[in-house]
Amino acid sequence: MTNADFRQLWLCFGQAAAQNKEELNRLDAAIGDADHGTNMDRGMQKVAEQLTSCPPPTLQATCKMVAMTLLSTVGGASGALWGSGLLAASKVFPDMDSCDDKTLAAALQTFVSSIQQRGKAVAGDKTMLDVFLPATAELSQEVDHAPAASVIPPIAAEAKQWAEATAPLLAKRGRAAYLGARSIGHIDPGATSSALWWDCLGRVMGSSK
Ligand SMILES: [Mg+2]
Numbered sequence: 001m002t003n004a005d006f007r008q009l010w011l012c013f014g015q016a017a018a019q020n021k022e023e024l025n026r027l028d029a030a031i032g033d034a035d036h037g038t039n040m041d042r043g044m045q046k047v048a049e050q051l052t053s054c055p056p057p058t059l060q061a062t063c064k065m066v067a068m069t070l071l072s073t074v075g076g077a078s079g080a081l082w083g084s085g086l087l088a089a090s091k092v093f094p095d096m097d098s099c100d101d102k103t104l105a106a107a108l109q110t111f112v113s114s115i116q117q118r119g120k121a122v123a124g125d126k127t128m129l130d131v132f133l134p135a136t137a138e139l140s141q142e143v144d145h146a147p148a149a150s151v152i153p154p155i156a157a158e159a160k161q162w163a164e165a166t167a168p169l170l171a172k173r174g175r176a177a178y179l180g181a182r183s184i185g186h187i188d189p190g191a192t193s194s195a196l197w198w199d200c201l202g203r204v205m206g207s208s209k
Helices: 003-019 021-031 036-053 059-073 076-090 101-119 129-142 148-164 175-183 189-207
Strands: none
Touching: 003 021, 003 036, 003 059, 003 189, 021 036, 021 175, 021 189, 036 059, 036 076, 036 189, 059 076, 076 101, 076 189, 101 129, 101 148, 129 148, 129 189, 148 189
């Protein structure tokens, strides 16, 4: 992945956050405090501003800038999880213009491990990890045999289904966990925004082939 592709990924996610702001708020209203769309949109618009006005020169610098911006602008658990996860991932990305596929997979794996440690969630807890865990597991496995540019788009195409599959789950983490059985029947907003992120990664990698 090149730094230009990585920048494009975040610009795409910023557009997706803006377009889906109301939908994410609506999903969060059912099992949380109705602000996930507003929070992610606020953070991502700030990221887009920074990427446009003074784009960081390397993958590591871009990842770190996105992390710090989300940490300082996104409220709630999402900002802390995305921000700390990306800060951990920034240490895996090289301080260079591009990285190979295995480094990209390792950086995403580090992002996920950091979020698991911080949020203490496991697969099936109805969180963003219900998208990120299967996606990064598939990526790490397949990147040994095929280029990321051909492996990522089909993984990204599955992400929306993984998000939708959180509907029947009982929330075990975050604010939704207080609802207990009443959380059942609602799609997790964090898993939904995570699927939007994977959709963007799929587009960017697919077009960089
Ligand atoms: Mg919320």
